[in-house]
Amino acid sequence: MNVELVSPENVLWSGEATQILARTLDGDIAFLPGHAPFIGALDIAVVRVWPTDGEPVAFAVHGGFVEVSDSSVSVLSDVAELANEIDVDRAKAAQERASAAVAADENDAAAAAANKRAHVRLVVAGATSDAH
Structure with a gap:
């Protein structure tokens, strides 16, 4: 099947694939x-x-949409990154800041989302193995 992963800036990946997990x-x-x-x-x-x-x-995909039709899958995301595009030190610092904000106020949805984004970036970069 043809798969395309697109962000507003560019096409991150396009080609034939046997499976996609989202x-x-x-x-x-x-x-x-x-x-x-x-x-x-x-x-x-x-x-x-x-x-x-x-x-x-x-x-690392930070929201968006996935559409499947016929023999193609399109992933459309405002922000999507490959491992080699991720600054691990910056992602770790972002996760530390967001974790501290969540600890101070567990109802802070923006901090929780920032924490989740940083964690996903670290997973893709190989800096942590927990995908959840």
């Missing part, structure tokens, strides 16, 4: 060739693509 607001979902048409809102999470001719590719 997290929507309703939970994790895998798309295989022949999947039924689908549109869903993406959560802040790791999106993984299994190219037909290579190793899996992981992206």
Whole structure:
């Protein structure tokens, strides 16, 4: 199936794949060739693509949408990053700041989202193994 991962700035990845794993607001979902048409809102999470001719590719995706039609999957995100685009030290510092803000006010939704974004960036960069 043809997969395209797009942000406003550019096409991050485009090619043939055997599988894509994404997290929507309703939970994790895998798309295989022949999947039924689908549109869903993406959560802040790791999106993984299994190219037909290579190793899996992981992206830090900070929301957006996924659309499946016929033999194609399109991931549209305001912000999406590959591992080599992530500054690990900056992501760690962001996570520390956000964690402190959440600890001070557990109802701070903006801090919780910032913490989640930083964590996902660290997972994709390989700085932590916990994907949740």
